[in-house]
Amino acid sequence: MARLTVNLCGIELDNPIIPASGTFGFGYEFAELYDINCLGTFSFKGTTKDPRYGNPTPRIAESASGMLNAVGLQNPGVEAVISEELPKMRQVFDKPVMANVSGFSIDEYVYTASRLDVEEQVGWIELNISCPNVDGGGVAFGTSPEMAAKVTAAVRAEVKKPLIVKLSPNVTNIAAIAKACEDAGADGISLINTLLGMRIDLKTRQTLLANTTGGLSGPAILPVALRMVWETYKAVKIPIVGMGGVSSSEDVIEMMLAGATAVGIGAANLIDPYICRDIIQTLPETMDKYGISNLKDIIGGAHG
Amino acid sequence: MKESIFRILTNKQIAHDTYEMILRGNTEHITRPGQFVNIKLDGFYLRRPFSVCDLEGDDLTIIYKVVGSGTEKMSTLVPNEELNLLTGLGNGYDTKSSGKAPLLIGGGAGVPPLYWLAKELLAEGKQVSAILGFNTSNEVFYEAQFKKLGVSTLITTADGSYGIQGFVTDALTNLESFSYTYACGPEPMLKAVYDAAETSGQYSFEERMGCGFGACMGCTCKTLYGDKRICREGPVLVKEEIIWQG
Numbered sequence: 001m002a003r004l005t006v007n008l009c010g011i012e013l014d015n016p017i018i019p020a021s022g023t024f025g026f027g028y029e030f031a032e033l034y035d036i037n038c039l040g041t042f043s044f045k046g047t048t049k050d051p052r053y054g055n056p057t058p059r060i061a062e063s064a065s066g067m068l069n070a071v072g073l074q075n076p077g078v079e080a081v082i083s084e085e086l087p088k089m090r091q092v093f094d095k096p097v098m099a100n101v102s103g104f105s106i107d108e109y110v111y112t113a114s115r116l117d118v119e120e121q122v123g124w125i126e127l128n129i130s131c132p133n134v135d136g137g138g139v140a141f142g143t144s145p146e147m148a149a150k151v152t153a154a155v156r157a158e159v160k161k162p163l164i165v166k167l168s169p170n171v172t173n174i175a176a177i178a179k180a181c182e183d184a185g186a187d188g189i190s191l192i193n194t195l196l197g198m199r200i201d202l203k204t205r206q207t208l209l210a211n212t213t214g215g216l217s218g219p220a221i222l223p224v225a226l227r228m229v230w231e232t233y234k235a236v237k238i239p240i241v242g243m244g245g246v247s248s249s250e251d252v253i254e255m256m257l258a259g260a261t262a263v264g265i266g267a268a269n270l271i272d273p274y275i276c277r278d279i280i281q282t283l284p285e286t287m288d289k290y291g292i293s294n295l296k297d298i299i300g301g302a303h304g
Numbered sequence: 305m306k307e308s309i310f311r312i313l314t315n316k317q318i319a320h321d322t323y324e325m326i327l328r329g330n331t332e333h334i335t336r337p338g339q340f341v342n343i344k345l346d347g348f349y350l351r352r353p354f355s356v357c358d359l360e361g362d363d364l365t366i367i368y369k370v371v372g373s374g375t376e377k378m379s380t381l382v383p384n385e386e387l388n389l390l391t392g393l394g395n396g397y398d399t400k401s402s403g404k405a406p407l408l409i410g411g412g413a414g415v416p417p418l419y420w421l422a423k424e425l426l427a428e429g430k431q432v433s434a435i436l437g438f439n440t441s442n443e444v445f446y447e448a449q450f451k452k453l454g455v456s457t458l459i460t461t462a463d464g465s466y467g468i469q470g471f472v473t474d475a476l477t478n479l480e481s482f483s484y485t486y487a488c489g490p491e492p493m494l495k496a497v498y499d500a501a502e503t504s505g506q507y508s509f510e511e512r513m514g515c516g517f518g519a520c521m522g523c524t525c526k527t528l529y530g531d532k533r534i535c536r537e538g539p540v541l542v543k544e545e546i547i548w549q550g
Contacts, residue, residue, distance in 0.1 A: 022520070029518045029536075032305065045521070053524070053531060056549075058512040060522040062350045069514060074521045074531070218349055270515035271344065271351060273390070274307060 003294045004283060006040070008239055008262050009162035009187040011096055011123050013040035015283065016252065016295060017276050020243050020266035021046050021100035021126065021166075022071065026085040030269070031092035034277045040262060043098035043190075044081075044089070046128050047116065049108045051077035055133060061199045061208040066218025066245070067267055068197050070133045070211035073102055078112045086119060096123020098164070102131055106154045109141075117159040125161050126241075127152065127186075130168030130193035132215045139193075142168040145180035156185035164188035164241060167232075169221075170196050174228045175235035182236045189232055190241035190264065192225045217267040221245045226258045233259025233300050249279050249286040256295065257302040305392050305517050306333040312385050313363065315378075319445040321370045322413075323379050328362050329389065336396025337421035338488075338508055338540045341366065342516035344388040348374050351390065353516050353535075355488070355508070357416035358423070364391075367416040367445070393516050394539050397506050399424050403483025408434040408455070409472050409497050411489025415446060417508060421486055422455050433482060434458070435475045437493065441466035473500045485543070495548055505543045509534050525549075 004015035019030075021043040030036055054074030061068040076085065089097065099116040103109035113125050129142035129151060141151045152165055165181040167174060169192035178189045194215025199208040207213075225244025232240055242260025246252060247268040255263045268275045283295075292298055310329030318324045334341075334356055341364065342351040352374050358365035370376050381387075399421070406425055408418040415436050425432045433456040438444045440463045450457040458475045459467030468475045472489070473496045485505030487497045494507050511534040514520035518536035525532055527545040532538055 023515075025519050025521075033307075053526065054521065057523065057525070059524075060350070060512045060514045060520070062348065065349055067349055067514065069520065069522060071521045071524075074524055267349075270520050271349065272307070273305075273515070273517065273519070 003287065004280075006261050006296055006299070008241070009124060009164065011162065013262060015040045015280050016256065016260070016262040017280050018042055018098065018241060018262050018264050019269055019276055020264035021098075021128065023266045023269040026089045027093050028088055030273060033273055036092060037094055038277055038280055039095070041095055041098050041123060042093070043100045043126050043264070044085070045075050046073050046100045046102045046131065047075050047078050047081050047112060048073055048102050048104070049078055049112050051075065051080065056210040058208060058210055059214070061214065063197070063199060063216065064220060066216055066220035068199060068209060068214035068216055069194070070209045070214035072133045072211065073131055078115045082115060082119060086121060090121060097121055098124045098126050100126045100128050100166070102128040106151050109151050110154050110158050113155045114158045117161050122161060124164050124188070125155070125159055126164045126166050126190055127155055128166045128193070130166050132168065132170060132194060132196045132213070133211060139168045139170065142177065143171050145176050148177050149180040149184040152181045152184035152186050162187040164190050166193060167191040168193050169224060169228055169244070175231045178232040179235045182238050186238060188239045188241060189236060190243065191232060192221070192228050192244040195221055195224065217245065219245045219247055222251060226254060229255060229258040229260050230302070233303065247275065249282045252279060252283065253286060253290065253292065253298065256298050257300070259300040259303065261299050305390055306330060307388065307390050309386050310364065310389050312381055312383050312387065314383060315381050317379070318367070320442040322367065322443065322445055323370070324357075324365060324367050325378070327364045327366070327387065327389070329364070331359055331362055331364055331391065333392030334359055334364070335392065337424055338396035338417050339392060339394045340516070340539065342390040342393055342513075345374055345377055347377065350514065351516060352378070353393070353513055355417035356420055358420050367413070369413045390516060394535060395537060397421050397486055397508070397540050399428060401484065401504070402430060402486070405431045405433070405482050406484040406486060407479065407482035408432065409485060409487045409489070410434070411437040411472060411493040412439070412443065414489030414493070414508070417488050418486065419446060419449060422450060422453055426453060426455070432456070433479060435460065435472045437462075437472035437489070438466075439463065471496060473497060476500055498543060498546065506540050507543060507546060508539045509541060510539065
């Protein structure tokens with residue numbers, strides 16, 4: 001299995017597969033189906049300082065080869081995550097986990113990240129500055145290089161674990177934002193979060209989502225994700241967790257060729273709950289097919 | 305929860321825009337009436353959730369109404385085609401708290417799960433009544449099936465073209481006392497039943513879902529017992545915990 005290992009910010013992963021935040025809960029729904037220790041790691045549900053109910057329903061809509069969600073960072077708050085969710089997660093997952101952190105001010109980001117940073121099972125902090133579904137938070141920090149750098153530096157100063165910043169695709173220059181995060185002390189970049197979109201019901205003439213807009217994910221966004229990982233790889237030296245529409249071992253290899261060190265799987269978990277296990281199982285065969293002996297060798301391999 | 309392949313045995317129209325599909329596969333994870341299955345359809349990204357209408361060994365019955373392109377596609381499927389299902393989803397109805405004479409109230413596409421529920425309650429020796437509400441006569445289905453089980457069944461239609469004219473709550477006065485209420489249907493119907501019925505009960509809710517098994521937080525609702533996922537801690541809520549969003 002050593003041919004699947006990658007190193008993400010100083011921590012060795014058995015394979016590059018990482019279920020993406022918001023599509024995998026805290027792991028235990030999936031642990032009923034298969035042993036989730038086969039994963040590289042996973043990024044748990046985006047956590048904020050205070051509990052959040054999230055947006056009104058409907059929060060979900062379908063589109064061609066994809067879906068929109070406007071969940072709005074529903075989570076029990078960092079104290080309940082630490083006292084209730086992490087102990088339960090520990091029962092089903094032995095490896096370091098990625099703690100996805102969101103906030104509505106720099107102080108909140110720093111607070112939540114610091115609380116999770118000292119938890120033994122947390123391997124990385126993933127700073128979500130890209131949620132498109134909440135007002136005044138998330139993406140507000142991820143759409144300008146200056147703001148992204150500011151929140152990255154503030155969290156960097158307070159946490160010891162590797163810091164990965166998750167970027168929004170709803171920007172004009174993703175590379176500039178990634179570079180600003182690197183310069184501010186980020187150890188890695190993850191991208192892309194969802195693309196802002198909407199749907200309208202022809203019968204009622206109203207938006208399908210109660211929140212009006214939501215984030216598009218699924219295979220429809222894979223080409224956009226690949227392009228942005230490609231641009232980011234050119235701009236930074238730190239590792240990239242590439243995600244957006246990845247649904248097969250072929251997609252994983254394509255994402256790594258674009259520049260990803262590890263690969264997030266999001267919406268696909270919701271349609272096929274076994275997808276991550278199946279991708280990990282089929283990766284060696286797909287690697288053989290394309291003459292890849294070791295996955296580490298192909299990171300950024302399409303850049304020549 | 306289990307993911308498995310089911311084979312279509314029959315798929316036939318039983319009322320206006322309403323189809324009954326019987327599927328054969330591994331049903332061992334389906335444990336309670338009121339649970340649902342989530343079906344993958346070629347050409348559609350999200351699965352479609354349907355309540356279990358009946359379960360006989362390996363054979364699963366669902367009833368669906370054609371309301372969009374997904375169910376339109378389903379209506380064209382023929383016997384021997386195979387479908388990928390997630391089964392055993394949701395909490396389902398608890399039959400133990402029903403008392404001796406439970407009343408089942410269903411509206412339109414909310415009628416199906418009450419059929420299997422009725423069978424289970426009857427098997428427990430209870431005296432079961434049902435009020436099944438529809439918009440109009442050509443949408444009525446399963447009246448004979450409920451009656452054949454031995455369920456005292458009243459039909460209402462909103463336009464009065466069949467049975468009692470009005471909504472399901474208009475038929476409540478035709479009933480002698482009942483011990484408990486089980487309801488499934490559109491939310492305005494659930495609210496009307498909630499207001500009209502003096503007994504305790506269990507109400508099954510519907511919501512747009514992403515995954516159907518608790519991962520995406522797409523279908524959360526507020527209850528007096530805390531936030532719940534309709535797909536996981538629901539779709540059945542007890543009367544005492546319901547908060548109406550209005």
